Amino acid sequence: MSMPTPGFNTRAIHAGQGFEPRTGAVVPPVHFSSTYAQDGIGGLRDGYEYGRGTNPTRDSLQEQLAALENGTHAFSFSSGLAAEDSLIRALTGPGDHIVLGNDAYGGTYRLINRVLGPWGIGNTPVDLSDAGAVTAALAAYPVKLVWVETPSNPMMRITDIAALADAAHAVGALLVVDNTFASPYLQQPLDLGADVVVHSTTKYIGGHSDVVGGAVIVKDAELAEKIGFVQFAVGAVSGPMDAFLTTRGLKTLGVRMDRHCTNAQAVAQWLLARPEVEAVHYPGLESHPGHELAKKQMSGFGGMVSVQLAGGEAAARSIAESTRVFTLAESLGGIESLMNYPSEMTHASVKGTELAVPVNLLRLSVGIEDVADLLADLEQAFSQL
Numbered sequence: 001m002s003m004p005t006p007g008f009n010t011r012a013i014h015a016g017q018g019f020e021p022r023t024g025a026v027v028p029p030v031h032f033s034s035t036y037a038q039d040g041i042g043g044l045r046d047g048y049e050y051g052r053g054t055n056p057t058r059d060s061l062q063e064q065l066a067a068l069e070n071g072t073h074a075f076s077f078s079s080g081l082a083a084e085d086s087l088i089r090a091l092t093g094p095g096d097h098i099v100l101g102n103d104a105y106g107g108t109y110r111l112i113n114r115v116l117g118p119w120g121i122g123n124t125p126v127d128l129s130d131a132g133a134v135t136a137a138l139a140a141y142p143v144k145l146v147w148v149e150t151p152s153n154p155m156m157r158i159t160d161i162a163a164l165a166d167a168a169h170a171v172g173a174l175l176v177v178d179n180t181f182a183s184p185y186l187q188q189p190l191d192l193g194a195d196v197v198v199h200s201t202t203k204y205i206g207g208h209s210d211v212v213g214g215a216v217i218v219k220d221a222e223l224a225e226k227i228g229f230v231q232f233a234v235g236a237v238s239g240p241m242d243a244f245l246t247t248r249g250l251k252t253l254g255v256r257m258d259r260h261c262t263n264a265q266a267v268a269q270w271l272l273a274r275p276e277v278e279a280v281h282y283p284g285l286e287s288h289p290g291h292e293l294a295k296k297q298m299s300g301f302g303g304m305v306s307v308q309l310a311g312g313e314a315a316a317r318s319i320a321e322s323t324r325v326f327t328l329a330e331s332l333g334g335i336e337s338l339m340n341y342p343s344e345m346t347h348a349s350v351k352g353t354e355l356a357v358p359v360n361l362l363r364l365s366v367g368i369e370d371v372a373d374l375l376a377d378l379e380q381a382f383s384q385l
């Protein structure tokens, strides 16, 4: 009897995770070896030669990632930015241009603008939800890559991936989607026409705030060749223990995301009802301008909520510093709730640029604790205003 294509959670648990053949260990050992014995010169066992090139623990993570993004090849790196750097170096060269969202992750903009800019790669940040601005930017430069985050960080803007892929392809550019916020459980950009998916696996994929990592996933052998070469030649690979922790986290992505989504929806609605609040940015709210689009291209609205306080910077700072369950910390996507003041924390690197974020903005990474405790925590923090 032929089996149906396995569902997301089955793939998350089994793709690349076969038991170890000698002992039957259900969880394969973590392979720390930096090199591999050869059966005579050049007699490699299963292609394994040296740890920068290939490692079984990293391979099993890469297989799992490719299966979950519906890609053919995945590449695991030591951080999200290492993944982005290798990706950009694999696909662009001096004279090429990158069009990216004007609310891109600050570190991505810093990498593209301040590290790769001096090497001759140009960039133009635009509002990617504005089709006219996108068309103008694509016409003005020799654009090689269009780079989008949806939902975006921290304003939670939603961009139509399929439409943007068409616009990019019309000028011979590739569409890169940073899928960190949605995770492959809620959104599969390759199926919508994107050419490349990148992740900071530090966030939802690892899911437990205990490992830094990044990934690139593609569905095209020629792109895979180029990216695989840079992964090997530059060597920003994830180490075995990091790969193992990421794989372990990824197995439970589906159940975690379901809870992140319901908790975030409740937090967003609670915030929306508060008089101290000027605006709530969460795609699960009907008032969100990207709500309908998010419903179409995502299967849930995610765990990230941003809120602007009517009391300005002082109110935002006060709440950021008075929650007890929400921990004041950078990063996102872990099981524990985090509170972030983007202007001075995650987005400090874009302060004073056109990517700067409002000073009355807080970004909440809503975790999977009991939602009543999260709301009670917000209640006590708001009552101190």
Ligand SMILES: *Cc1c(COP(=O)(O)O)cnc(C)c1O
Pocket: 079, 080, 081, 082, 105, 107, 108, 149, 153, 178, 180, 181, 199, 200, 201, 202, 203, 212, 213, 214
């Ligand atoms: C964190 C993050 C990155 C960078 O990843 P690191 O793992 O910190 O290097 C890139 N994009 C987004 C959307 C992120 O949140």
